[in-house]
Amino acid sequence: xxxxxxxxxxxxxxxxxxxxxxxxxxAHRGPDDEGVWCDDEASVGLAHRRLSVLDISPxxxxxxxxxxxxxxxxxxxxxxNHPELRARLEAELGDVTPAWRGHSDTETILAxxxxxxxxxxxxxxxxxxxxxxxxxxxxxxxxxxDRMGEKPLxxxxxxxxxxxASEPKALRALPGFEGRIDPHAxxxxxxxxxxxxxxxxxxxxxKLPPGHxxxxxxxxxxxxxxxxxxxxxSLAAVAREGVASPRRFIDDRSAIDALEDTLAKAVRRQMIxxxxxxxxxxxxxxSSTIVxxxxxxxxxxVQTFTIGFHEAAHxxxxxxxxxxxxxxxxxxxxxxxxxxxxxxxxxxAGIYCxxxxxxxxxxxxxxxxxxxRNVTVCLSGDGGDELFAGYSRYNDxxxxxxxxxxxxxxxxxxxxxxxxxxxxxAWDGLLRRAAPLVSxxxxxxxxxxxxxxxxxxxxxxxxxxxxxxxxxxxxPADTAARPxxxxxxxxxxxxxxxxxxxxxxxxxxxxxxYLPDDILVKVDRAAMAASLETRIPMLSREVVEFxxxxxxDYKVRGGEGKWLLRQVLARHVPESLxxxxxxxxxxxxxxxxRGPLREWAEDLLDExxxxxxxxxxxxxxxxxxxxxxxxxxxxxxxxxxxLMFQCxxxxxxx
Numbered sequence: 001x002x003x004x005x006x007x008x009x010x011x012x013x014x015x016x017x018x019x020x021x022x023x024x025x026x027a028h029r030g031p032d033d034e035g036v037w038c039d040d041e042a043s044v045g046l047a048h049r050r051l052s053v054l055d056i057s058p059x060x061x062x063x064x065x066x067x068x069x070x071x072x073x074x075x076x077x078x079x080x081n082h083p084e085l086r087a088r089l090e091a092e093l094g095d096v097t098p099a100w101r102g103h104s105d106t107e108t109i110l111a112x113x114x115x116x117x118x119x120x121x122x123x124x125x126x127x128x129x130x131x132x133x134x135x136x137x138x139x140x141x142x143x144x145x146d147r148m149g150e151k152p153l154x155x156x157x158x159x160x161x162x163x164x165a166s167e168p169k170a171l172r173a174l175p176g177f178e179g180r181i182d183p184h185a186x187x188x189x190x191x192x193x194x195x196x197x198x199x200x201x202x203x204x205x206x207k208l209p210p211g212h213x214x215x216x217x218x219x220x221x222x223x224x225x226x227x228x229x230x231x232x233x234s235l236a237a238v239a240r241e242g243v244a245s246p247r248r249f250i251d252d253r254s255a256i257d258a259l260e261d262t263l264a265k266a267v268r269r270q271m272i273x274x275x276x277x278x279x280x281x282x283x284x285x286x287s288s289t290i291v292x293x294x295x296x297x298x299x300x301x302v303q304t305f306t307i308g309f310h311e312a313a314h315x316x317x318x319x320x321x322x323x324x325x326x327x328x329x330x331x332x333x334x335x336x337x338x339x340x341x342x343x344x345x346x347x348x349a350g351i352y353c354x355x356x357x358x359x360x361x362x363x364x365x366x367x368x369x370x371x372x373r374n375v376t377v378c379l380s381g382d383g384g385d386e387l388f389a390g391y392s393r394y395n396d397x398x399x400x401x402x403x404x405x406x407x408x409x410x411x412x413x414x415x416x417x418x419x420x421x422x423x424x425x426a427w428d429g430l431l432r433r434a435a436p437l438v439s440x441x442x443x444x445x446x447x448x449x450x451x452x453x454x455x456x457x458x459x460x461x462x463x464x465x466x467x468x469x470x471x472x473x474x475x476p477a478d479t480a481a482r483p484x485x486x487x488x489x490x491x492x493x494x495x496x497x498x499x500x501x502x503x504x505x506x507x508x509x510x511x512x513x514y515l516p517d518d519i520l521v522k523v524d525r526a527a528m529a530a531s532l533e534t535r536i537p538m539l540s541r542e543v544v545e546f547x548x549x550x551x552x553d554y555k556v557r558g559g560e561g562k563w564l565l566r567q568v569l570a571r572h573v574p575e576s577l578x579x580x581x582x583x584x585x586x587x588x589x590x591x592x593x594r595g596p597l598r599e600w601a602e603d604l605l606d607e608x609x610x611x612x613x614x615x616x617x618x619x620x621x622x623x624x625x626x627x628x629x630x631x632x633x634x635x636x637x638x639x640x641x642x643l644m645f646q647c648x649x650x651x652x653x654x
Contacts, residue, residue: 002062003029003528004074005170006046006132008141009161009221012175015045022173023047026166029076029528037063037072042139043161043218046074046132051376051531059102066110067099070137076166077129077151078535079105080269085112085124118142122213122232126269126541130208132164141216147233148383148539149197149210149516152524156205162221167525168202168353178204179652186615186645191472193357193641194517198229201354201648210516211235235544239508240497242548255554256567259546260293263568266540267293267379275376278303280367280534281329283319285390285562285569285578286381290537292327292572294379301330305371305378307363308335309587322577334370341366341587342596348644349651351529356648357641358518362587364526372530382519383538386511387547389561394506397470401502404457404466412458419455424448428623447633449620464496467506471514501552589636594629601625601639604646613649616642 003026011018015038023034030049038045048062063074079085082105089111101107109131112121118133128150133142143164145153155164159176171177185199197207206226208214214229249255267290271277279291281304294302304324308317317333324331344362351365371378385391407415422430427448453469460466497508520536527534537543547555550564557563569578593601603609605625610618621642627633 002051002076003027003049003166003170004047004076004130004132005163005165006044006074006134006141007158007161007163007174008044008216009218010043011045011161015040018174019045019047022165022170023049025169025173028531029166031531033061035062037065037074039134039136042136044134044139044141046072046134048074051533060104060106062106064106064110066114068114070135071110071113072134072136073106073110074132075106075109075129077127077131077146078270078533079109079125079127079129080266080272080540081124081126082108089115118144118213119232128535128539130166139217142213143208143216144213144232145208145210147211147235147541148511148520148536148544150520150524150536150539152521153208154200154205155208155214155216156200156202156226157221158204160221162216162218162226168200168205169350171202171205178202180204181615189355189645190641192517193637193644194521195354195356196513196517210512235511236497236508238545238548239500239504242545242550243497243499243504245549246551247546247549252567255550255564256571259564260568260571262542262546263289263537264293264297266537266543268297269540270379270535270537271297273377276303276374277377277379278305278371278375279379280304280371280381281306281320281324281331282316282381283321283323283578284316284381285565286384286538287320288323288381288573288578289384289565289569290379290381291323291329292569293537295327295329296572301328303371303374304329304331305367305374306331306333307367307370308333309341309363310335310337319577319580323573326573326577332370332374334366336366338588338592338596342592345597345600345647347529349647352521352525352644352648354648355641355645356521356525357637357644358522359587359589359637359640361522361526364522365529368527368530368532368534372532375532377533377535378527379535379537380523381538382523382536383515383543384562384565386507386515387538387544388563388565389503389507389552389555390565391506391510391561393470394503394561395559397467397506398502400457400470401463401466404460407458416455416458419451419458422448424452424620427451462496463502464505464509467509503556504552589640590634593636593639594631598629601643604643604650605639615649616645 003023005019005022005026016036019036020034026049030051033050034048036045036047046063050062063072065072086108092115109121112124113133122144128146130151130153131144135142143153143155145151152166153164154168154171155162158171158174163171163174165171172179180203181201182199182203185195185201188199189195195201197209200206208229211233212229212231214227220226249258271294279287279294279302281287281291291302291304306317306320309315317335321331321333341362344365348361431447456469457466460469500508523534554564555561605621607618607622610616610621624633624635624639628635628639
């Protein structure tokens with residue numbers, strides 16, 4: 001795992017020194033080595049920070065030049081099938097096989113590009129990656145990102161040049177970086193608690209979408225619009241093909257065998273490492289399955305890691321311990337108190353670079369720190385919910401859709417218009433006056449923001465749009481954003497795929513948005529802050545395409561998701577150890593904000609401060625804060641989004 005940064009176009013001063021300084025901002029992603037390659041005549045430079053995992057010798061040093069001298073690469077990630085690709089190249093080239101300098105996957109990528117070109121190479125890669133490739137012959141910069149979005153890649157204009165980096169903090173070190181906030185990104189963030197792809201919180205910078213590539217020339221820096229990225233692989237197309245031509249099995253046992261074989265192969269590939277390797281283990285279905293398959297293929301106990309909390313509602317450590325004991329892993333656990341967890345909070349803005357408000361970021365950072373004491377690489381069970389219908393919110397959304405259907409179609413727009421006739425603030429005033437007439441439970445459940453959300457749900461013309469509204473925060477983005485920022489276009493919708501069941505459309509939407517913008521960002525930044533590489537077998541190409549080829553009945557039976565995955569795990573672990581309600585991986589924000597975090601939050605939510613900064617409207621935020629403190633509403637997740645923006649703003653202004 002590594003960090004990359006580079007630029008194309010005029011760069012004032014010493015290009016090499018500037019890029020090394022920018023790469024230094026990514027030292028946590030690559031503490032073992034640094035490198036830079038520059039061509040002042042072509043006005044291009046690539047820099048690299050290395051976390052040595054495969055071929056830890058100098059033969060893996062980057063940026064790396066191809067054997068034919070044409071291509072220069074800065075690469076972040078791991079290519080799990082690179083030994084097979086080398087064998088294929090050697091078979092094709094015969095007596096003219098290149099003299100390999102080492103056994104790094106970086107060298108394999110360069111040899112593949114030299115032989116087949118970048119497009120065919122990308123189609124053959126199985127791994128996680130962000131690639132920057134300079135073509136010295138045609139003077140073009142190629143950027144590419146892995147299929148599911150495990151590795152980040154930002155790009156855009158900085159001053160008079162084009163630039164790219166693994167994280168925005170490296171771009172901030174380049175001359176000409178302005179750091180203006182993109183109002184579209186801010187509004188989208190307030191509705192999602194993440195900045196969704198392709199947006200970036202900084203104006204002029206974008207995230208390259210998963211499964212996409214882009215080609216840049218120096219002249220593009222002077223054009224009004226950059227060329228659009230193009231897909232080399234489409235998850236939507238995979239879903240469409242899988243649903244149209246589902247896989248058939250003789251019986252359930254053959255389906256279980258097929259999934260276990262596919263997952264085991266992915267796990268085996270991702271266990272290749274020249275440094276110590278382990279796995280995160282929560283005791284849930286996904287991580288337990290990955291660890292079980294690792295242990296089944298390992299000649300020694302797999303090192304596993306979990307974080308425990310003293311609050312029972314947030315503690316999964318005892319379940320992880322039981323699974324580890326059954327499998328015989330070398331298990332490590334650390335119980336942390338609320339003080340240890342809260343000590344992470346001042347570091348969050350620096351770790352995530354953009355506003356990011358999934359509170360499970362805190363335990364993810366803690367478990368990454370724990371694992372790094374013993375290993376350099378950790379496998380994770382992420383992706384199972386999106387591929388095998390594991391989220392309980394799917395049933396919640398289906399119930400809400402059913403409730404909407406009970407409202408006669410002609411009345412829906414009328415009722416929606418009536419709910420929007422008053423602003424959220426006006427509704428709140430009216431509801432306060434009516435509070436004595438309704439039960440305390442109903443009074444606490446109602447708010448102007450929720451009524452406006454209900455209007456949006458009634459207005460949704462198709463289920464995909466309904467689900468997106470269902471996932472959005474209760475307060476509309478323009479309620480919290482300063483009015484000058486409210487009139488912006490939302491980010492695009494996931495592509496519509498005909499023929500999907502409602503659960504499948506939710507899975508696809510989550511895999512295209514929630515997974516890369518939330519889950520994978522959370523894991524990548526948390527682990528990289530500890531200089532720990534994470535690998536996710538569920539997101540290997542073969543597993544993803546296999547999962548989408550399954551009939552829905554193999555994912556959901558009896559109203560319960562992950563049916564087939566549960567059957568695989570049951571072959572290795574007794575059901576009594578994993579069949580329990582899903583807990584998630586969060587922290588007790590509700591009580592923390594009323595207690596030990598109250599003073600910290602009050603400072604960030606100060607009305608005078610909000611007015612002075614000018615990005616957020618104080619009134620709805622202060623109202624939500626007061627209701628939360630009084631126990632009249634549960635606003636902790638919405639407030640956490642505002643607090644994380646405020647923390648980020650404070651850090652970015654420092």
